[in-house]
Amino acid sequence: MSGLDFKTIWEENRRYAITAFILFFLYCAAIDILPRSYLKTTLSAPVYKTASLLGLEQRFHTFSPEPPRRNSRIYAYIKAADGSTSIWNYPDVERLGNLQRKIRAPRFRILATRNLRKDSILWTDFARYVARENNKSASSPPADITFYKHTEAIPELNPTTGQLKSKQNKEEFVFHYKVTSGDLPG
Amino acid sequence: MIDAEKIRSLWQRIWFEPTSPAPFCIYRIAFGAILLLATASKLFDINLWYSSNGIISVATAKQFAGPNSLSLFFLIEPTSQVVLISMLVLMLASVTLSIGYKTRLSAFLVWFLALSLNNRNQAILNCGDIFTQISALLLVLGPAGAMYSVDSWNKKHSSANRESERDATDEIKTIQGDNDKVLCEPWAQRLLQVQIAAVYVAGFFWKYGASWWNGTATYYAMNTKAYVLWKTPYIFDQLWTIQLTTWSTLAIEFSLFTLIWIRELRPWVLLAGLALHIGLLFTMNFAFLQLLMIASYINFLSPATVEKFAGKLRLQI
Numbered sequence: 001m002s003g004l005d006f007k008t009i010w011e012e013n014r015r016y017a018i019t020a021f022i023l024f025f026l027y028c029a030a031i032d033i034l035p036r037s038y039l040k041t042t043l044s045a046p047v048y049k050t051a052s053l054l055g056l057e058q059r060f061h062t063f064s065p066e067p068p069r070r071n072s073r074i075y076a077y078i079k080a081a082d083g084s085t086s087i088w089n090y091p092d093v094e095r096l097g098n099l100q101r102k103i104r105a106p107r108f109r110i111l112a113t114r115n116l117r118k119d120s121i122l123w124t125d126f127a128r129y130v131a132r133e134n135n136k137s138a139s140s141p142p143a144d145i146t147f148y149k150h151t152e153a154i155p156e157l158n159p160t161t162g163q164l165k166s167k168q169n170k171e172e173f174v175f176h177y178k179v180t181s182g183d184l185p186g
Numbered sequence: 187m188i189d190a191e192k193i194r195s196l197w198q199r200i201w202f203e204p205t206s207p208a209p210f211c212i213y214r215i216a217f218g219a220i221l222l223l224a225t226a227s228k229l230f231d232i233n234l235w236y237s238s239n240g241i242i243s244v245a246t247a248k249q250f251a252g253p254n255s256l257s258l259f260f261l262i263e264p265t266s267q268v269v270l271i272s273m274l275v276l277m278l279a280s281v282t283l284s285i286g287y288k289t290r291l292s293a294f295l296v297w298f299l300a301l302s303l304n305n306r307n308q309a310i311l312n313c314g315d316i317f318t319q320i321s322a323l324l325l326v327l328g329p330a331g332a333m334y335s336v337d338s339w340n341k342k343h344s345s346a347n348r349e350s351e352r353d354a355t356d357e358i359k360t361i362q363g364d365n366d367k368v369l370c371e372p373w374a375q376r377l378l379q380v381q382i383a384a385v386y387v388a389g390f391f392w393k394y395g396a397s398w399w400n401g402t403a404t405y406y407a408m409n410t411k412a413y414v415l416w417k418t419p420y421i422f423d424q425l426w427t428i429q430l431t432t433w434s435t436l437a438i439e440f441s442l443f444t445l446i447w448i449r450e451l452r453p454w455v456l457l458a459g460l461a462l463h464i465g466l467l468f469t470m471n472f473a474f475l476q477l478l479m480i481a482s483y484i485n486f487l488s489p490a491t492v493e494k495f496a497g498k499l500r501l502q503i
Contacts, residue, residue: 015202018373021327022201025377029384033391052254055301055319060388062313062472066395067407094411102415103227106473107235107310109412115309121249122242122309129241154409159400162425 025056032058072151074112074174076127078134079144088130088145118174123147127177135184142184147175201376204369206489210378211286211333212496214293214325216481218284221296221318224474225277228303235307236269242307250308257305258298264306272299283325286335293330297322313385314475320381321482328374334501338368375485382482383443390439398436401429407470415471438462446486456483 028051034040044051051057074090090112093105115122131142153167234240236259242250248260262268279295282288301319304311331337397403408414408422421427438458445451460480467476484492 018201018371019197022373022377026380029380029387032384032388049254052252053256054323055256055297055304055316056323057316058384058388059311059316060313060385061392062389063403063407064389064392064395066393066397067403067413068410069397069406071409071411098415100230102471103473104230105412106312106471107231109471110310110312111241113412121246125242125246128243154406157402157405157425157428159402159425159429 028056029058068113070151070153072149074116074147074149076130076145076147078142080140081143082140084140088134123175124177127175128183131179131183132185142179145177145179148172149174201373202371205372206493207329207332207368207370207375208489208492208496209485209487210328210330210375211335212492213481213484214286214330215284215334216484217321218280220474220477220481222277222280225273225280229273232269232273233266235310236264236303237266238264242309247306251305255305256301258302259306272302275299286331286337289331289335289337290326293322293325297326312473312475314473314478317385317478321378324374324378329370332368332370334496378485382485383446386439386442390436393436398432401432404428404431404435413470416469418469435462452486456486459483
């Protein structure tokens, strides 16, 4: 087929191709409104692969279904090979200066609050990272890491009276990892 | 009875009737500038988030992102140098996209590299990152360089190649009328408008939690340490102001996908949206999302307004 033919075919059909793309785009955007359900999964199936490939997956759910009702902080007990223990705290970027905080904190926050949940597949990698970061003594490298989440409940606001009601804080075990020699460089 | 011909004609008018791409092109300038800042901000923690020595391994990142996700870093190992070079290329492409030099290629590079970085570590993505990759794709597909760009300036001033360029122009369906008025099919800009509305549709309908409807949501939001940038005195200490800010957030989000389509109300809806995002910009820490959303409103302005504004800035077609 010559180049000219191809051009003609494109000219004749481009509006159909664009229309197909518009319908695809609108369909992807519309599916996002649906709540997580079997229906949503079924309707997403035909477009999921292409939408993922093009980066058209919609994820605009900030403070949905509602803002968090607690402030949480991840920390870990690190047991070294010689039996000594130390505590590691998740980077406290909230204490950075205003500009740095504006720039760096959101990504730390998203990882910790949205994606480092109890059953997350990210925990093993995260534990290995903490092990690498705390591998300061060649004779006694980290051997065992246990992660906890400290949660401070935000006092509940009564929508009628405006009164605040305190709630209990809690400590929660989230993940345990046994460090292997392959996890540490050198 | 449904008149198929009327529907077809309406469809053609909405998506294909040539119109000035001025808003879309000015958005391109703002988008490139914001993306440059956003990418530069990632340089602080570049190795931590993206390199093979970072928190998340490539194998886990692939699993987390899903089997259909595209990333340069799934094809070549993201060493520190590779990630740094990719980010510098992305920053350069943001600049060339903003000034409209090799616009389509620049937009393609921006889309591909932004998507690659996003998929390399989806565990740190925010709404701004998602909006960026969708916007970039629409800038690739639409006539983003048709006005206020180095490309359009070159086209106008290379009279020697006038004829051949006219062919190229016809190919992308750009119609040059009298007085060098550039007209293009607006479907990409319309899709961007739909996308902006979709952000608010999701924002509104997914907020089904009790605190949004009983008016206390902004109290909880402003007491979540990880989100707060600056806690405004008084506003979030009084029940009535908390309820006012909560319900007005819902009302503004609702109007940004409903009333926005009514031409007469549009300026007021956009002003309300602007107030919402400026408020969030100073009080909540959402990185560059607020700037992106504010810039995206340009796509809802009339071409005449944008052209007048660009004329005042002496921007050349």
